[in-house]
Amino acid sequence: MAKQKFYVVWKGRKTGIFPTWAECEAQVKGFTGARFKSFATKAEAEKAFNEGGFKQSSAKRAEPLATFDEEIDYDSISVDVGCRGNPGIVEYKGVDTRTGEVLFSHDEIHIGTNNMGEFLAIVHGLAYTKQRGETKTIYSDSLTAIKWVKQKKVNSSLKRTEETAYIWSLVERAERWLQTNTYQNKVKKWHTEKWGEIKADYGRK
Numbered sequence: 001m002a003k004q005k006f007y008v009v010w011k012g013r014k015t016g017i018f019p020t021w022a023e024c025e026a027q028v029k030g031f032t033g034a035r036f037k038s039f040a041t042k043a044e045a046e047k048a049f050n051e052g053g054f055k056q057s058s059a060k061r062a063e064p065l066a067t068f069d070e071e072i073d074y075d076s077i078s079v080d081v082g083c084r085g086n087p088g089i090v091e092y093k094g095v096d097t098r099t100g101e102v103l104f105s106h107d108e109i110h111i112g113t114n115n116m117g118e119f120l121a122i123v124h125g126l127a128y129t130k131q132r133g134e135t136k137t138i139y140s141d142s143l144t145a146i147k148w149v150k151q152k153k154v155n156s157s158l159k160r161t162e163e164t165a166y167i168w169s170l171v172e173r174a175e176r177w178l179q180t181n182t183y184q185n186k187v188k189k190w191h192t193e194k195w196g197e198i199k200a201d202y203g204r205k
Helices: 021-028 042-050 056-061 114-131 143-151 165-180
Strands: 006-011 016-018 035-039 076-085 088-096 102-112 137-140 187-189
Touching: 006 021, 006 042, 016 021, 016 042, 021 035, 035 042, 076 114, 088 114, 102 114, 102 165, 114 137, 114 143, 114 165, 143 187
Parallel strands: 076 137, 137 187
Antiparallel strands: 006 016, 006 035, 076 088, 088 102
């Protein structure tokens, strides 16, 4: 069962904190320049809303979660990570967004982080489609991993130890792939608040 989220609207028909996506959506759908963001707890939402209101600095952190004319590109690949602990055991997979068919996966990695797994999954998807001569969109629900892919470099605080050596070796190989290959795929954020859980979700929330 999905955990409840709280939605802060800085700019919309009404501003404030809303306990459901439906209430938030009513304030921002079709509203030009709407600014809103979800939070895991009410306390976090209240803190974010009260800290300066809709200042420019806050606005940058409160990018719209989705533009409402944006629809899912079903001719795409969705990736996600299954974690037990963070850091902890990490596995990932990529699926056909339309059918949910698993296209590729990686078995459990002893120690890693969620974002490192998401990064590896995106790059695996890019390599998978390039090998097949495809340019399908790759969806991930990790903005951090998408940023790392664009930068072609992972910026993780996970310490390099004997235990983490394997995932770091995978990350370095993925970085080299990005640095030596080009691709035409779009790598896009999956908007959970609008579209529900990503198709590759492991269902462990």
